[in-house]
Amino acid sequence: MRVNTRFTVAIHILVLVALNDAHPATSEMMAESVGSHPVVIRQVMSLLKKAGLVETKNGLPGGRLSKPQEEITLCDIYQAVKNSEESVIFDVHQNPNPKCPVGCNIVSALDAPILHAQDAMENALKDYTLKDITTYIVEKYSQQNK
Amino acid sequence: MRVNTRFTVAIHILVLVALNDAHPATSEMMAESVGSHPVVIRQVMSLLKKAGLVETKNGLPGGRLSKPQEEITLCDIYQAVKNSEESVIFDVHQNPNPKCPVGCNIVSALDAPILHAQDAMENALKDYTLKDITTYIVEKYSQQNK
DNA sequence: AATGCCTGTAACTATTATAATTACACCTTT
């Protein structure tokens, strides 16, 4: 698997939880759907839980959404799984020369633009809710089985 | 140094080129300002050259901008240094289970939102030009030396 | 209350992207 997939894995998990019809899926079953490892599922689930998007009970398989699907945006999910390292899309190079007029000011010069880009990205993610994703998947699937 | 810093290194280089006052900087000098290795500078420079943002002559130190600073947006720079891998902010998990209704459709379900977020980010980068960055740096530096 | 199945999480390993570096052919100026 590639890097940085926690975000899409989180969406995948939430779709499974949302569509879960009374058959609580274990982390092992979810891992099979996602194509990953049960512990990865539990780790991501833990982040989603901390963010208040999902509720689980220790020892019991599955979980359920804390809010209606329509109220969970992809931005909420993104913020749930991002860590502080990733909190900004771009990393600024670490060791610019403080003795150079450019080197000593490049980092602060880039603050605003990078934040602006980050905000724009997160706002764009607010245009989609979990409901949009589940709806797409359910419709696509029913077409495929027509 | 951290990952993914090509973008900010590229900006740093272009600022040096833009502010370069008749003293062509070698890749070694630039590397000292950036806090990196001369070859990294040449590699990034090569990408900027391919993107038509900068002109250099083999064998000769330094280079010069192909366009006025006002016409080079941070988006232009971003697109110059991104590779196809990074062309999308988020990687989708690679092995969703094709036998699962969710697994077989999650990737295409995420296409639109991810592209939307990517576009929003790139558009936000268009709000800043190289001129904005150099102006900020020059002003900040002159304040510091008042 | 005991067993079995599950979660939660810490800790470790493997993988992989990317920065750093080495090496060298080729260009330019003196």
Place this chain on the structure above:
DNA sequence: AAAGGTGTAATTATAATAGTTACAGGCATT
């Protein structure tokens, strides 16, 4: 021709992150 630079391929080192192991603890069924 010599010195000093670029361009780029190839290799190594580093670090982020996915995968995995291990295990303590919760819950339900018996």
